[in-house]
Amino acid sequence: MTSLEDICVTQLKGVGSALAGKLEKLGIRSVQDLLFHLPYRYEDRTRVVPIGSLRIGDVAVVEGEVMKTDLVMGRRRSLQVTLRDDSGFLVLRFFHFNASQKNQLSEGARVRCFGEVRPGRAGFEFYHPEYQVNPPPMPPANQATLTPVYPLTEGIQQPRVRSLCQQALSYLNRFPIKDWLPPELLADYQLPSITEAVRLVHSPQAGAPVHLLMEGRHPAQQRLVMEELLAHQLSLLQVREQIQAREALPLLPTGDLADRFLDQLPFQLTGAQRHVMSDIRQDLSQPLPMLRLVQGDVGSGKTVVAALAALQAIGAGAQVALMAPTEILAEQHYQNFRGWLEPLGIRLAWVSGKVKGKARKEALAEVASGEAQVVIGTHALFQDDVEFQRLALVIVDEQHRFGVHQRLALREKGVGGSLAPHQLIMTATPIPRTLAMSAYADLDTSVIDELPPGRKPIETVVVSDSRRDKIVDRVRQACREGRQAYWVCTLIEESEALQCQAAEVTAAELADRLPDLKVGLVHGRLKAAEKAEVMESFKNGELDLLIATTVIEVGVDVPNASLIIIENPERLGLAQLHQLRGRVGRGEQASYCVLLYHPPLSSNGKARLQALRDSQDGFFIAEKDLEIRGPGEVLGTRQTGMMQFRLADFERDKGWIEPVREMAPGLMAQSRTVEALIRRWLGENIRYGDV
Incomplete structure (x- = not known):
């Protein structure tokens, strides 16, 4: 029987090959695709x-x-x-x-x-x-309807999309949309059928509750929101199923590597670290691939937990890959792991885009022979020429910077190409619970919700840049008292060149105004070796003040740095500001973060900086960030193309997250339903399970 999926858009009046090509850019090939190209808002033209x-x-x-x-x-x-x-x-x-x-x-x-x-x-x-x-x-008031507004692409105007959607609606009388959800489930939530919901959302009836439609809370919209969230959840569960359909190498804890490592640490593990470590130890011992996300605030000690997981794998005779999104973060991990693991007789290799020629050849040979037990690098680890001898554990830092498909690419490099590696995902960007439940439905989650003893709260002040002179004096005073400071330059432009230029101008100005201080500069255009050299000088106390772009978000641990000034903080996300603030407060002395904004601040900007001033809790700040900026920004998914919703809105629709999470596993056995819902809502976009 013909369905709307089988009817090409070229069957519609006025759609030739040129318009069909433009519609394809919006993911529209069939009449059903057009009906699921939903209005994202309405205009009241009544x-x-x-x-x-x-x-x-x-x-x-x-x-x-x-x-x-x-x-x-x-x-x-x-x-x-x-x-x-x-x-x-x-x-x-x-x-x-x-x-x-x-x-x-x-x-x-x-x-x-x-x-x-x-x-x-x-x-x-x-x-x-x-x-x-x-x-x-x-029309009279009781017959007036709202006008839908659709997402567009170049060369297509609103009136054209509206008229095509109206044409598509006329097909519904002959070809109703297949409802894949059980009728009893719809009855439980008092939701309309899918055909009814689609019809109303495209063409609200006269007298429909305008306020509900404008807010996205009409039962017809909520029916579609629920199904869209469910399709995303099923897609991620499918990823989990695909990965766990393959066996993993059970990594049983053996030997004394972990004990020797803990003995050399100058601190005790926190209760939260021990609890998370016990989850990981249990997972790694199974023949099923571990899929675990470890969340922890800045400075909560995730890297130590990652090192202990690596030691369990090495003790079982396997290799470990640690992947970070930037050169500077990967290098930071390399230095940390070298300091901890080389004294235990463990060999490390460093593989990044910047390692070239003979050095790269040697590193790849060590990885392929198994001589390198821990391999650290950036996404260069995905490349075909990187072959592992016995890879059984992949540690991914700051997962939200990678697409799911990128992370999955490493699974093909597991032991013998047949066993899937265990995966440990870490993030210092606290993810609100509702978002984690949806965005990371394929992962088990552990939270390190306790900071090491001795971490002092950081006092955060919000100051207008008209008081810049006073702040420069404050830097002078802090450095004269033997402490160190960061000065972070941010620009609204995405251009790295402009950011670097701004940092260079600021560095020259501050060096001029603070002639008795030693000033260093770090930005994205410096070579990795130059960057490392400046960071090392700062860490060793040879520099008083470090001017930087946001590259120091995940920079070195400098306990003597007690003051950070962030210019134009209104241009950054709250999670990123919280990360930057975490560069100080690592030593014994009181620490300060100055948010030097450029007035006037929007009410949104005020709310964001107020949230940062009032709280040190990364999870509270992440919830606020989600509320204010939306999930695409919080997860960094604008770049990765993941979790782009047509209708659902995390903040507005968070009431659906828990029910959807409960529904999804029951539907997984019905493969036709799962495939149809994923195809309907994710279309030909990146499928989370595809590599």
């Missing part, structure tokens, strides 16, 4: 607003008579149409127009248009509004 009542920023429908139409030859040629009603006048401005538009919008024409109010030379303006000439009467 009433005409008097022009005289408009304010800048309003989005409204106005109607009036064209007073005059002018061709304006400014910097850019534009068509300027002056519209008047009984309460005032408004300019409609078009930078792209043709002769027939100009004739349509001639003096005396009656025009209804929809746009956003902007300030203009002669008063308020609409740029490129949607408009109708000689419009029909507005």
Whole structure:
């Protein structure tokens, strides 16, 4: 029987090969894909607003008579149409127009248009509004409906997508969408059928509750939200199933490596570290691949836990790979692990994009022969020429910087290519519980929720950059008292070159103003060796002040650094600011973090900096970050392409996370249902299980 999945969009009126190509960029190939291309918001065009009542920023429908139409030859040629009603006048401005538009919008024409109010030379303006000439009467209030707004791609405008979706809806009478969820489940939550929900979301009926639709809380929207969250959850459970369908090498704890390692540490493990270690030890002993996420705040001691896991694998005669997202973090791990493991007679290898020529050849030979027991590097470890002899444990740091598919690429490098390596994922970016339950549904989670004794809270102050001189004095005073300081430069531009330039200018200015201090500079364009040299000098106390871009987010541990100044903190995420702040407070003395913002701050900016000032708890800060910026930013998934939702919103819809998590395992046995739901919602996008 034909289904909507089988009907190509080219069957729709007006869709030729050129438009089909553009629709494909939106993941739309079939009529069903089009029906699941959902509006992300609605516009209320149900009433005409008097022009005289408009304010800048309003989005409204106005109607009036064209007073005059002018061709304006400014910097850019534009068509300027002056519209008047009984309460005032408004300019409609078009930078792209043709002769027939100009004739349509001639003096005396009656025009209804929809746009956003902007300030203009002669008063308020609409740029490129949607408009109708000689419009029909507005429907009565009880028959008016909201207008959907869809995600677009280049070359497709809203009216075109709207009309295509309306055409697609006409197919639903003959080809209802297959409902893959059990009827009793829908009845439990009082949710409509999938066909009913899709129809209403694209074309809200007159009299539908406007406020619920505008907020995304209408039962039809929630029906789709629940199914979308479920599809993502099933996809991740499928990943877990695929990985655990392969056996792993059981790594039984043997020998005294762990005891010798703990004896040489100058501190005791915290209770939380011991508890997490016991989870890991248990997992590694099984013939099933471990899939565990260890979350811990800045300075909670995750690296020590990773080292103990590595020692269990080495004790069982296996190899360990540790992968970090940046050269500087990978190098930091390499130095730490060398200091801890070489005295125990363990061989390490360093593999990164910057290791080239003879050094790379030698490192790869050591890895392939098994001589190197621990291999540390960046995503260069994925490359085909990196072959392991007996890889049984993969440790991934800051998982959210990698896509799931990247992490999975290492599973093919397991023992003999048939046994899957155990995976230990670490992050110092605390992930809100709701987000972790969805984004990492394929992983078991452990939390190191206790800081080592002696870590003092860091006092955080929020200061306007008009008081920059006072802050420079404060740096001078701290360094004269024998302490060290960081000064972090951030720029809104993504360009690394501009960030480095800003840091260089700041370093020159501060060196000039603080001639009695030794000032160092670190940024992303320095060679790894130069960066390491400056960091080492700072760590050894040879520099008083380190100017840096955000590369020091995961920098060296300098107990004597007790002051960090972060410029333009309003431009960074809360989680990143919290990470940066964690560079201080590692020694005995009181430590301070100064957030040097550039006024005026938006209310959003104030709320974020206030949250950081009021709390040292990374999990609380992560919840706030999620609330304010959304999951794409918190997880860094804008880059990885993962967890991009069509309709679901983590903050608004977190009430669904727990029920969806409970539903998913029961559905996993129904492979047709799982495949259909994943295909419907994730389409041809990156499938989490694909490598």
